[in-house]
Amino acid sequence: FIAYANLTKYSLTYLNKIIIRAQEKNDNIKGYISSLSQEELDSNVEEQFQAKITFGQKIADAVAKFGGSWTFIISFILLMAAWMLVNQLHLFGLHFDVYPFILLNLAISTLAAVQAPLIMMSQNRAAEYDRLQAQNDFKVNKKSEEEIRYLHAKLDHIVQQDQSELLEIQRLQTEMLASISHQLSRLEKEKS
Template structure:
């Protein structure tokens, strides 16, 4: 007889739980993995970069940066030689300004990218709102046109008044020609006009 295949149930000891099995279960979430690199919130980092970029674009930043550079230069020119930390070509000052510029440029670009994304979302919402407004306007235009067509077939007060005046004049003219028989003679049957049909 050939040996039977060993199943997962056969390999699992009697008291083992589902967590002890080597096979992963699809109905449960995986445990979080350990990461070597630290995790950060990109949205929080983007907000911080926008705050820094806004500050770099203010007159306050330019004023304090100018004050710091002037104090740096004055200290390294006028202070006693043993207290100076950056001699005349001011290489350390150049290095600090280059470092500040190398960080400021990507932060400003990141803030601009976030602003572009917001502008794109706003433009999409404005476009959808404009489409809805155009559709509403077209609907209202069709409704107003239908009302005008409907009102064209409705008898107005002036039209009814003019028709009644014409009818009164016609009756008066008939009455003047037939004083003895009246408006509707007794032997004459009342017939409807062809226009009333």
């Protein structure tokens, strides 16, 4: 009951509405992508952490590194053995710390008293670094999770919306082809 020209016009208008609706959905998803990319992540936590290090912290790290090595243990044992040998055997005529080695005990106690806080400071820095690294890992994981959600949303959009819209467009195209075929057959009948 409608002219074919008007039917084609309304079909094309309806197709444009479907296309605009699909573009709006894609724009919403693109806006979600841009919000994901704007969140800044610390690419290198170690560089940031090392940039703030003080001279005292460098010393604490060096003491902790040396104090926790085999070089320190072996040299300390050799130093103690040499101290005891010199004082017990009176080598080179030296005799400055007699048998209970009170001066050696004082030196070891002083070393422990100074070394322990330095090692604790170094461990605190390591804990701070681990905390910053964990925060950065959390941000990376959160962003990855959001991107996966985006991909799921995009796939759902493609599967649910685009598929139904494409089928609707295909139905309209089929109807248009059928009307064109009907018009051609009517023109052929009128010719003959």
